[in-house]
Amino acid sequence: MAFAIFGGTFDPIHSAHLAIARHAAEKFGLDYVLLIPNGNPPHKPGARRTPFEHRYRMAELATEGDARLKVSRMEEGEARSYSILTIEKLKADHPGERILFLIGADAFSEIETWHRWRDVVRAVEFIVVSRPGHRYDVPEDARVHRLDDLDLPVSSSRIREELRRGGEPPELSAGVVRYIRENNLYR
Helix, strand or coil, X not given: CEEEEEEECCCCCCHHHHHHHHHHHHHCCCCEEEEEECCCCCCXXXXXXXXXXXXXXXXXXXXXXXXXXXXXXXXXXXXXXXXXXXXXHHHHHCXXXXXXXXXXXXXXXXXXXXXXXXXXXXXXXXXXXXXXXXXXXXXXXXXXXXXXXXXXXCCHHHHHHHHHCCXXXXXXXXXXXXXXXXXXXXX
């Protein structure tokens, strides 16, 4: 059994997130991708985020009907969301399973600033998402698979701005747009 962890703020979750997760599952023969909305990410201190429950619920709605995509509450709460703690918990809960870490090249390029980053590098294989031909440094001992055959220029900040103006961004599923409207989010 093999699965990938895919963390992020998912504020809101959009078509590029889903395309990346599905493509990674297909390309690397994963049983599923576990989407984990961040609770309190250390690299975004004080950042304004939509409350966790709304981001979690939107992720559920966006992944509905796709058995390869699962959503987790693992990082819910006010405690800092350190990747190594999430990885260690998943390894304990899924002994013997192959766990990969799906990450964008921009975040991967900062991995050496992460809490216990060497432990993270030793604990998982990475699937690094980047633009075709993009170069990035790979720390010693890191096991990296490239996912650079997708070009998805989608911006969460642009989507939030369009929502603020009352628009319905095409990158959002109908269920997510409906949920946003019903809960008066991004206004």
